[in-house]
Amino acid sequence: MSNKLIHTPEGVRDIYDGECMQKLKVQEKILKVLYLYGYQHIETPSFEFFDIFNKDRGSVSSNEMFKFFDRDNNTLVLRPDMTPAIARCVSKYFADEDMPLRLCYLERTFANNTSYQGRLKESTQTGAEMIGDDSSDADGEMIAMVIDCLKSAGLKDFQVELGQVEFYRGLVEEAGLDEECQETLQDLIENKNVFGVEELLETISIGPELKEVFLRLPEWNGSIEQIQKARAFTNNKRALFAIERLEKVHQIMEHYGLSEYISFDLGALSHYRYYTGIIFKAYTYGTGDYIVTGGRYDKLLWQFGKDAPAVGFAIVVDRLLMALSSQHIFLSVEKPDTLILFDISARVPAIQLAKKFREKGIPVPFQRKHKTPDVEAYLTMANRSGMRRVLHVFGDGKQVREYSVITGEQKLFRMEECL
Secondary structure, three states, X not given: OHHHHOOOOOOOOOOOHHHHHHHHHHHHHHHHHHHHOOOEEXXXXXXXXXXXXXXXXXXXXXXXXXXXXXXXXXXXXXXXXXXXXXXXXXXXXXXXXXXXXXXXXXXXXXXXXXXXXOOOOEEEEEEEEEEOOOOHHHHXXXXXXXXXXXXXXXXXXXXXXXXEHHHHHHHHHHHOOOHHHHHHHHHHHHOOOHHHHHHHHOOOOOOHHHHHHHHXXXXXXXOHHHHHHHHHHOOOHHHHHHHHHHHHHHHHHHHHOXXXXXEEEOOOOOOOOOOOOEEEEEEEOOOOOOOEEEEEOOOOHHHHOOOOOEEEEEEEHHHHHHHHHHOOOOOOOOOOOEEEEEXXXXXXXXXXXXXXXXXOOOOOOEEEOOOOOOHHHHHHHHHHOOOOEEEEEEOOOOEEEEEEOOXXXXXXXXXXXXX
């Protein structure tokens, strides 16, 4: 029983030592970028009412949520997605605000995925939401922030893939497809299954021009020029607007000097029902899934009582860390270099010595020496923690013996020389 208790449930994991320090450093770097863009931090509860994340508002299905009940028998869920939670919060506290809001967060999300998917059931996400601006400049700012955040974390080789859900939705509206058929066709297009698309279209009564557009949808990806080719195949206003919007965002990204990091895909669709315009995901080496997801959701806040456009993104920190590790990219973190070891008779001067180090911003662990083990054991401990030296304050505290952790070499100093 005791052995069983030290293990974590499936889908969650412990993070410690160097990996934990890397995670904290990456989060710090990302948040710094978001703050530099003028975004203000927000926190929402880890659990909310189930209805906040219903089918029209959430990003995961009901059976993938962790549900439980409160004492009044209300159904609660651990937050599976940050966007609906922030939409609720903004609608409550900023109901009368008619100017753009810039909000950012660092939170945990929870999804009860099946084990074969290889995804964590608890993951850390950091991201940003801009509420109240429906312009292409707001879209561009989001994508620029994504790129700057990933660069600040140390990534060099990555791509942000842009799509536009209005292109596909305009076409299926014109075709008069029912919801089930739309979802099936969407899956086939997203998976670039041209044969499956062709087979499905044979069972649907639509014109040859529309069939041609659906068949070509998986091909329209890559550069902005590839996307622009779609213009010749449709007169659908929603579809044409989608292309025009992507062109504007592309131009904005050129102004930012970041166009090399973006690509386009009209066949990139989303099962998140709340997306209404541009959508995007970021990919890199070393992880089999996206590391960033985002998009525009102009109708979501309306469901909570505030009619305001919005756009945002979430960086999946755990996947980003996996990619960084795979690519052997590690941020510099400040680890303690020195251990202060003291005899009980030298406690007071040892405390003063430790305070001096910390006042200068130098981290030092402070360890009382017991009768056993001997100094060598403390040197071994310091070495395991990556420290370079041990300062042993002994006797009456007027002298300090410095030990090299690597060589064991000793030097003797007066306390005032150390201070």
